[in-house]
Amino acid sequence: MSMKAAVFKEKNGKLEVVQMPIPEPQAGWVRIKVEACGVCHSDYFVKYGALGNTFPRVPGHEVIGKVDKIGEGISSEEFGIGKMVGVGWFGGNHCGKCGDCKEDEWVHCKESYVCGIHYNGGYAEYMVAPADSLVPIPDCMDPVESAPLLCAGVTVFNSFRNQNIKAPALVGVQGIGGLGHLAIQFCKKMGYEVIAMSSGNSKEQLTKQLGAHHYVDTSKDGYIDKVKSIGSVKCILVTAPFASVVPGLLESLGTNGKLVILAAFKEPFNADSITMIGGSKSIIGWASGDSRDSSDTFHFARNNQVKPMVKAFTLEQANDALDGINDARFRNVIKM
Ligand SMILES: [Zn+2]
Ligand SMILES: [Zn+2]
Incomplete structure (x- = not known):
């Protein structure tokens, strides 16, 4: 089974839409059928390999979609098939043992992944992510309109509230x-x-x-x-x-x-x-926030009608969405 994904095949290259195998979730991970993925300035870090990512790499760290398959050890009550979830910049895999984890600073754990950098992100029809990266998304929230809350939103909300x-x-x-x-x-x-x-x-x-x-x-x-x-x-x-x-x-x-x-x-x-x-x-x-902070961001946004202003693009238009980011009013989002 294959899927469409927009990928940086090599350093400094353009995004190319290709067919790739649909990924399988390992133990502790889930597979998400992506519905929307926001486009962020930090996606350029992936293009330039600035944070040490390898190629080919699928960017995208403002991902919303439905759980499609769960790996071993995932509770289906929490993240069952069909549940709407998000993944942001914090890509999970915190160790739970280091000094930062003991201080509850998951974002700063050296084992933590960044979604779209350490593993393939949301510019794709499907992706897999560790369970601790998942943000439950209230059903009433529109995936395209709310995807930017997973990076832009949590960054401003969480930095300010602290x-x-x-x-x-x-x-x-x-x-x-x-x-x-x-x-x-x-x-x-x-x-x-x-x-x-x-x-x-x-x-x-x-x-x-x-x-x-x-x-x-x-x-x-x-x-x-x-x-x-x-x-x-x-x-x-x-x-x-x-x-x-x-x-x-x-x-x-x-x-x-x-x-x-x-x-x-x-x-x-x-x-x-x-x-x-x-x-x-x-x-x-201030380093954005983790999945728990994103969850708070969604609750606050839902309860108080905070809404990103977005423009939707198709996956085939991924280069336009990324290159047009400076003219965007205010967030470009890829809609699957
Ligand atoms: Zn971002
Ligand atoms: Zn740690």
């Missing part, structure tokens, strides 16, 4: 793309006052529709004073990958403010230590 900032504090979302358009919705619905921050004013209207209370154009001189005039910003989620924005955002923060870096910059950034010390400010990174 900053321990008291609502209704003033918070900022820098960058209005795949992550940012979700961050605005989550922060607003978690009870915060939200400043959307982006270069230019083309996205201002849209950020208001998404729930932002304020908009600041970070390409304008004096934007830092504008942010400060709104109030004391306790946290800014940095979702667009431009290292040059860091000094200004750091200055924009209020006392005890946190700059949470969620975008991977191509180059190092500068940060002024006096600004950090003087305002007791911090800059931190």
